[in-house]
Every structure is written in structure tokens, then in C-alpha cells.
Amino acid sequence: MNVLVCDPISPKGIALLQQRPEFAVTVLKQKTEEGALLPLLKDVQAMIVRSETKITRKVIEAAPLLRVVGRAGVGVDNVDVDAATQRGIVVMNTPGGNTISTAELTFSMLMALARKIPQAHLSMKEGKWSRKEFQGTELLNKTLGILGMGRIGSEVAKRALAFGMKVAAYDPYLSLARAKALQVDLKENTDDVYAAADFITVHMPMTEETKGMVNAAAFAKMKRGARILNCARGGIINEADLHAAIQSGQIGGAALDVYETEPPPADFPLRALPQVVMTPHLGASTEEAQENVGIEVAEAIIDYLLSGAVRNAVNLPNLDVRGGQTVFVSRRQIGPSGGAVGAQAQRPHRSHLRRQSPAMAHRPDHAFGAQRVPRNGRRQGSQPGQRPGAGRRAGLGGQGNQIERRNRF
Numbered sequence: 001m002n003v004l005v006c007d008p009i010s011p012k013g014i015a016l017l018q019q020r021p022e023f024a025v026t027v028l029k030q031k032t033e034e035g036a037l038l039p040l041l042k043d044v045q046a047m048i049v050r051s052e053t054k055i056t057r058k059v060i061e062a063a064p065l066l067r068v069v070g071r072a073g074v075g076v077d078n079v080d081v082d083a084a085t086q087r088g089i090v091v092m093n094t095p096g097g098n099t100i101s102t103a104e105l106t107f108s109m110l111m112a113l114a115r116k117i118p119q120a121h122l123s124m125k126e127g128k129w130s131r132k133e134f135q136g137t138e139l140l141n142k143t144l145g146i147l148g149m150g151r152i153g154s155e156v157a158k159r160a161l162a163f164g165m166k167v168a169a170y171d172p173y174l175s176l177a178r179a180k181a182l183q184v185d186l187k188e189n190t191d192d193v194y195a196a197a198d199f200i201t202v203h204m205p206m207t208e209e210t211k212g213m214v215n216a217a218a219f220a221k222m223k224r225g226a227r228i229l230n231c232a233r234g235g236i237i238n239e240a241d242l243h244a245a246i247q248s249g250q251i252g253g254a255a256l257d258v259y260e261t262e263p264p265p266a267d268f269p270l271r272a273l274p275q276v277v278m279t280p281h282l283g284a285s286t287e288e289a290q291e292n293v294g295i296e297v298a299e300a301i302i303d304y305l306l307s308g309a310v311r312n313a314v315n316l317p318n319l320d321v322r323g324g325q326t327v328f329v330s331r332r333q334i335g336p337s338g339g340a341v342g343a344q345a346q347r348p349h350r351s352h353l354r355r356q357s358p359a360m361a362h363r364p365d366h367a368f369g370a371q372r373v374p375r376n377g378r379r380q381g382s383q384p385g386q387r388p389g390a391g392r393r394a395g396l397g398g399q400g401n402q403i404e405r406r407n408r409f
């Protein structure tokens with residue numbers, strides 16, 4: 001089987017593929033535009049990309065044997081998922097590989113905010129010695145509000161607890177038992193988090209529901225001087241409202257890794273506010289995360305091509321389709337060859353959807369998605385942060401994540 005690695009992934013990931021005698025692996029040495037890619041695709045069964053190579057409809061049409069596209073990373077904006085789904089091609093991503101890197105960046109940002117480290121650093125570099133200007137605040141006994149307690153939110157919580165912080169969390173899909181195990185105070189709605197928290201960090205996917213969820217109305221409910229972090233997705237926090245809230249003093253500062261438009265323009269107003277700490281989308285930018293996602297995507301491709309096991313698919317749940325029977329598979333299960341490619345587009349039984357990839361939560365409109373049932377079991381309305389998910393067809397959040405996490409770490 002021919003595997004085409006289109007973008008650079010970690011050598012360990014490539015080695016895993018090359019070790020398999022069943023595969024002929026071709027690694028492209030440079031970014032290849034659509035026109036140059038098309039002639040290479042006739043005999044290709046699997047393609048691996050990061051964010052550079054675009055898997056367009058034309059690319060998919062030029063690859064008649066293509067069965068799977070693996071994305072080393074999370075976002076699949078560079079893959080025409082609809083075109084792939086129509087052809088029964090599975091698109092997989094690697095959402096777990098950068099969890100720790102992003103959680104650690106979030107915590108670094110939290111500390112940078114609390115102690116004004118970037119601002120003090122800048123002033124030192126400018127030849128100054130200003131000490132009064134940079135008085136900070138301790139984390140001990142402060143409350144961190146976490147919206148979204150999936151992989152990253154949970155890791156941030158552990159780090160906050162280690163610093164003697166209290167954690168108030170909101171995640172409509174997190175069970176009380178899991179919240180207890182994580183030692184967090186699980187709130188029924190965002191308002192309760194806003195009222196309790198000194199710092200608030202968001203770790204949800206970007207969906208219709210979470211877009212702009214932290215806005216002027218939310219800021220008004222927070223403690224005066226509360227500080228905000230977004231290392232999840234640009235747009236969850238309304239940037240114009242954040243700017244206004246910082247200028248009014250309602251919000252004491254913000255740390256941002258992600259933006260509504262990336263890169264934000266040079267005259268992006270939040271750049272000008274000294275209370276705002278910014279990084280250029282560095283959540284996954286560590287050696288370890290890059291290695292992890294390279295290994296993870298290689299393993300996923302091997303699993304799929306050799307056993308038919310599907311995991312972390314953005315257009316299929318974590319299912320293995322064998323002999324017409326759909327079963328959940330854990331990360332490390334690699335069986336004998338024989339996955340039924342023809343069954344890729346088979347609609348799985350609803351009960352299995354509870355175990356699907358957390359990545360599905362990023363694609364609320366997915367054809368195979370099931371409506372999520374939040375913890376309180378109520379039919380949900382449309383008020384952001386309070387009654388999520390009205391009529392939404394979405395992937396699984398907290399519970400499925402826990403299954404994934406157990407397999408992973």
C-alpha cells in the first residue's frame with residue numbers, strides 16, 4: 001500500500017510507517033501545490049498532512065485508491081472533508097498529541113498574567129528598572145474558572161490545584177463523578193463560574209454555541225478585575241468586547257494565543273493594551289507535541305490500513321467495522337488486516353456514538369454526529385453557556401474524552 005507523507009512530520013512517525021513491510025512510504029521534501037500533487041496520487045491509499053498541503057476535491061478525485069487522510073494536528077481546514085466523506089475516505093486528526101503542550105502554555109500564560117512577566121521583561125529590555133509598576137498577584141487561594149473540561153481543561157485544572165488554586169468549572173458534558181475525581185467544583189452554568197473566578201480560561205471547541213460566548217454580557221457578570229485567557233480558539237471570546245472591558249477596568253488583563261483572524265492585523269487593537277499578553281498560536285509548538293502528533297497520525301494510519309480500526313476520525317466515530325459489525329476500538333488495538341473499506345460510509349449504531357472521538361465536537365454539523373445529551377439531561381435551549389446545544393448535531397465531549405484519555409495517558 002502506498003502512503004504519501006505530504007508535509008513534514010516527526011521522523012519517528014515516518015519510521016513507524018517504514019517499518020511495516022506492507023507499506024511503500026513516499027515523503028515529499030517540500031510543500032507541493034495542487035497541480036504538482038495530482039500526478040502523484042494514482043496509486044496512493046493514504047495521505048498524511050499537517051496544515052500546509054491542501055487536500056482539495058480535485059486532489060481527492062485524482063486519488064482513486066485513497067482510503068484515509070491523516071492530519072498531524074487538530075484543525076482540518078486544509079482538507080475538503082465533505083468531498084472525502086462522499087468518497088468514503090476517512091479523515092483522521094490527532095487531538096491528543098498536543099494536550100500537555102497547550103495546557104502548559106495556558107499555565108505559563110496564567111503566571112505571566114499574574115506577575116506581569118512579559119511587561120516587566122519588555123521594560124528591562126528597554127533599559128528601565130521599574131519595580132512598582134509590575135506588582136502582581138499570587139495564585140494561592142485564588143479561583144480559576146475553567147470553561148470546557150476536556151483533555152486540555154482537565155490538565156490545566158491539575159496544574160492549578162498544584163498551585164493551591166481552587167477550580168470552578170463549567171462543562172455541560174462532564175459527569176459529576178469525573179469532576180469529583182478531578183477535584184473541581186463543577187458549576188451548573190457559566191454565570192456561577194463568572195461570579196467565583198479570579199482568572200477564567202476557555203478550553204472548548206469553536207462551535208455555533210461557543211462562538212462569542214464570552215462577551216460583554218459575560219464580562220459584566222465577572223468579578224471586577226478578573227483576568228481572561230484564551231488558548232483554545234479565536235472567537236470564543238469576543239475581541240471587541242474584551243477590548244472595551246479592559247479599557248473600562250472591568251477586566252484586569254488577558255492572555256491570548258488564538259485570534260478571530262490569524263494572524264491578527266498589525267493595528268489589531270488588543271496589541272496596544274499593556275494588560276494583554278499575546279502569543280502567536282503556540283499551543284502545540286513544542287518538540288514533544290510535534291513528535292506526538294507525528295507518531296499518533298502514523299499509528300492511526302497503520303491501524304486503519306491494516307485492521308480497519310478507525311479512531312479520531314472527523315467524519316466517522318471511533319469504530320471498527322468488521323463483518324458488518326461496528327465496534328469501538330481503543331488506541332492500541334491493532335488487529336489483523338481486514339477492515340472493511342466498503343463499510344466506511346455505513347451509519348453506525350447510535351449507542352456507539354457515545355464513544356466517538358472528541359474531535360467530533362469540533363464538527364457539530366457532522367453527518368454521523370448524534371445530538372449530545374448534557375449532564376442535566378434537559379432538552380437544551382440556545383442561551384450560550386446556560387442551555388447549550390438546541391437541536392445541535394454534535395460529537396461527544398467530556399465522557400468520550402475520558403475514554404480517549406484513559407487509552408492515551
Ligand SMILES: NC(=O)c1ccc[n+]([C@@H]2O[C@H](COP(=O)([O-])OP(=O)(O)OC[C@H]3O[C@@H](n4cnc5c(N)ncnc54)[C@H](O)[C@@H]3O)[C@@H](O)[C@H]2O)c1
Pocket residue numbers: 074095098099102147148149150151152153170171172173174203204205206209210231232233257258281282283284285358359361385388396397398401
Ligand atoms: N492553542 C493551540 O494551539 C491549541 C492546541 C490544541 C487544542 N486547541 C484547542 O483547545 C480546545 C480544547 O481542546 P481539547 O483537546 O481539550 O478538546 P476536548 O474535546 O478534549 O475538550 C473540549 C471540552 O469542551 C466541552 N464543551 C463543549 N461545549 C461546551 C460549552 N458550551 N461550554 C463548556 N464546555 C463545553 C466538551 O464537553 C469537552 O469536554 C479546542 O478548541 C482546541 O481546538 C488549541
